[in-house]
Amino acid sequence: MAPERKDKERKLSTEDRILWGRVAKSARPMPGRMADLEAFEAALAAEAENEEKTRAAKAATAPAAVDTQNAQTSAKQPSGQHHPFERPVKRKIAKGRLALEARIDLHGLIQSEAHGMLLDFLLRAHSRGLRHVLVITGKGSSMGSEGALKRAVPLWFSKPEFRFLISSYETAAQHHGGDGALYIRLSRGKGEKL
Template identity: 35%
Template sequence: MRRLSAHERALWARVAASVKPMPGRKALAVPVVQPAAPAAAPVLLPQPAIKASPARPVPAKVSAPKPAKPHPLGAPLDGTWDRQISRGRLSPDRVIDLHGFTVADAYGVLASAILGGDGARVLLVVTGKGRPDRPSRIRAELMHWLERPDLRANVASLRAAHPRHGGGGAFYIILRRGK
C-alpha cells in the first residue's frame, strides 16, 4: 500500500474535518496537516548570446501523391446485405470460434481462414464478449488484424453478428469476390 503525499494528506484532513459523526459516535481526531509552502521560483541565469547563422535557402517541398486509401471495414455494401444481417437471414459459409485460443493462435486461425481460398464469402467469427472486468483481448485485436495489409485486401466488410449468431460476441467478415 502506498503512502499519501503531503497534498493528499492535507486534502484528506479537510474532508475528514467536514464530516459530522453519526449520532452517538465521537468524532475521530484527525491530525491537522499544513500544506507545504510553495517552492521558491527557480533563479534564471542569463544565457550567452547565440550568433545567428546566415539564412540558407529552403528547398520547396514537393508533395507526393497520396496512395489511394482502401475503404474502411464498415464500407457500405448494397442494401441486400444489410437487410439480411438485420433480419438474421444471413447464413455464414464458415464459422470460426476463437474461444480458448491465445491471441497469437487466434490470429493464425483467422488469417488462414481469410487467405485459405476455400470459396467462403461470409465468415462468422466468434470472439466472445469478455467480462466488464476483463474484456476479450481477441475481440479488441480483431479490427487491428483486419487492417493489416495481408488481410485487408481480402476483406470487403466487417459487421456485428445477429443475436442468433452470437450478437455482441461475434462478427460477420464478408470477403471480396475472387480472392
C-alpha cells in the same frame, strides 16, 4: 573472426508471418516466458506498421502522372478500406435468408493463436470463393477477461495480411453471438463476377 550476422535487419514476409501463426497455434509459452512472446508479437506488429508507413511514403512521393491503363487496373482492385454492411444485407444474414458459409470460434485462445488461425481461415475461405463468414471472438465477460480478442480482431483487419481479404465487417446479430461475434464479407477474388 566470424562474419557479423544481420538477422535483426531481416523482415518477415507475409508467408513467414502465416507460418509463425501456425506454429504459435500449437505452442504454449513456458511459465514466465509470456512477456517474451508478447514482446515478439509487438515487434512483428511494429514491423508490419513500419512496412505500411514505408509503402505509404513511397506512394506519396511517386509521380502523380499515371497512364490510363494503370488507373483502370487499380480501380478494379479492392481499396483496402472496410465499409459497413448495407442494412438489408445484415438483416438477411441475421434472419438466415443469406447464408453464413463458414464460421470460426476464437474465444478462449490467446492473441497469437487466434491471429494465425483467423488468417488461415480467411485465406482458405477467400480462396474457396466464400463471401459471408462468421468470426466468433467471445465477449470477454468471464472473470478476469477484458475481451482482448473482441478488441484486437477488428484492429487486425487493417493490417496488410488481412486488408485485401475483407470487404466489410459488422457486429453480428444477438443469436449469432452479438458483441462477441462479427459478420465478415470477404472481398471478391480476381476475375469473379459481381
